Amino acid sequence: MDLLLFGPPGAGKGTQAKFLVKELGIPQLSTGDMMRAERASGSDLGKKFNEYMSQGLLVPDELVLELMEKVLSSEEAAKGAIFDGFPRTAPQAEALDAILAKLGRKIDRVVAIEVDLDVIIDRVTGRRVCKSCGQTYHLRYDPPPSDGVCTACGGEIYQRADDTEETVRKRDSEYQAKTAAVLDHYDAKGVVAHINGVGELDEITERIREAIATA
Numbered sequence: 001m002d003l004l005l006f007g008p009p010g011a012g013k014g015t016q017a018k019f020l021v022k023e024l025g026i027p028q029l030s031t032g033d034m035m036r037a038e039r040a041s042g043s044d045l046g047k048k049f050n051e052y053m054s055q056g057l058l059v060p061d062e063l064v065l066e067l068m069e070k071v072l073s074s075e076e077a078a079k080g081a082i083f084d085g086f087p088r089t090a091p092q093a094e095a096l097d098a099i100l101a102k103l104g105r106k107i108d109r110v111v112a113i114e115v116d117l118d119v120i121i122d123r124v125t126g127r128r129v130c131k132s133c134g135q136t137y138h139l140r141y142d143p144p145p146s147d148g149v150c151t152a153c154g155g156e157i158y159q160r161a162d163d164t165e166e167t168v169r170k171r172d173s174e175y176q177a178k179t180a181a182v183l184d185h186y187d188a189k190g191v192v193a194h195i196n197g198v199g200e201l202d203e204i205t206e207r208i209r210e211a212i213a214t215a
């Protein structure tokens, strides 16, 4: 099964991807990790990556796609993959579809985890964090002690500078802009499942499980 997983920042996408890797026995393919590994391997393709990456330049799509084809044809990804960070544009999605088609495969399901923006704003703006151990609190759902001292380690509890409504809104519009084209591409193929991302982790996992069971 070949899957794409989408989720706005703070929707628990990483956690759910780990569950899918385990449940389906397929790898999560992060283009960033893949390119770094290929570069480190010293292969011809890796050397080409190096030319761009060492100068801080964006690696051209055709090279990323060459790597994608190589990895998708390998034993590791023979049963499918979960794509992470790719495709980001409609042309990339079309190119990925073509590679998969050569292997007799296709994107079987696109899982789009959706969280109401107000819910994310509430989560983020109410969040307080321990400076020392990273323990998180929420003003209403898990209030920190009134003395501002972490119950876990005695450290100082504070609000991170970017835990603001403005930042959340900015990240959300960036996310929407970045994903719209790819979601539209797969929506037209009828493979997108929109999942409610509000709830306990295992509830969301169950919704994802149902969405891929019908793929």
Ligand SMILES: [Zn+2]
Pocket (backbone or CB within 6 Å): 130, 131, 132, 133, 134, 135, 150, 151, 152, 153, 154, 155
């Ligand atoms: Zn602490």
